Amino acid sequence: MWSYRLNRRRSGKPNKVARRIATGIAGVGSPGLACDRRQAISAAIAGMGLLIGLRFSLTGSAMAEAPTGTAASGDGRPREIGSGVFVHRGQLGVYTPGNGGDICNTGFVIGADAVAVIDTGGTAAVGRALRDHIRSLTDRPIRYVINTHMHPDHVLGNAAFKADNPAFVGHGKLGAALTARAERYLAFNMQAVGAEAFEGTEIIVPTVAVASSQSIELGGRRLTLTARPTAHTDNDLTIHDSATDILFTGDLIFSGHVPTLDGSIRGWLALLDTLAGQSVKQIVPGHGPAAMPWPDAARPVQRYLGAVAGGVRAAIREGRTMSDAIATVAREEQDQWELFDEFHGRNISAAFAELEWE
């Protein structure tokens, strides 16, 4: 077991992360930050030859003066959307002290023999609240903690389940993706939510990597995990429950919250085309209602991504700049989504960078 910690130095001088937080520039699009450490991590991984058990942690001790956060709040207890399938709906928003990082959907599936958790929320505290809900319903062992993809609001609650000693399961590319962003995710989100609310939060990379498809038996029901080609991210994993015909899509589907692009817009549109042709009873989106009908839930996302791709392609064809594209493309979508101003410009930038090389 190899653990990675960023504590305050004995001299009392804040370390690099704490200094960046203090100056308010933590993790803002700075690929060069802490590259020494990342290289060290990569070298260690290469030396180990495997990702199993690799953990990163950041204690709250270096951030005594950060704003005080609140405990994980959310909108109450998880809802049972199908027999033994529970979903907790996160709040709409980005990480703030007010929401405690409880901003995405999390869930769990209870089988006759074991429990599988699907995403764990944005801090260890959010994960602990989810675990408390599970324990109020069943004492069956929590054998699997599955992450739908790399984004911090979905994975940073993993540490709450360490004592259960589960298999941590993700897409084959999840471990490398999390490793590359570990320090930035921890520093940036601790700053956003406050050190107290972030206490105990770690990045835990998968101990089981799904290369294409894998089944998990929970007793009387089977989960089928499918690693998807690059779409929302390069490590999207879907989870289908055989007993209820419910599909957890992660952030392949957003509702309310505008979709965010961190993978490939062409890949995402192609994947949604494929998935929309498949029949499932309900889906659980990464953000939005606990359960949604399928393929209806895909339509607004397809419409938005289609408008972005079409508009960006036209802008490129006409020789317009990226900043002009950001100001003009798919503005008709603005009233259809929440958090549009926070993410739409970045989506256009990402699509522009991808599509100008078509």
Ligand SMILES: [Zn+2]
């Ligand atoms: Zn995401």
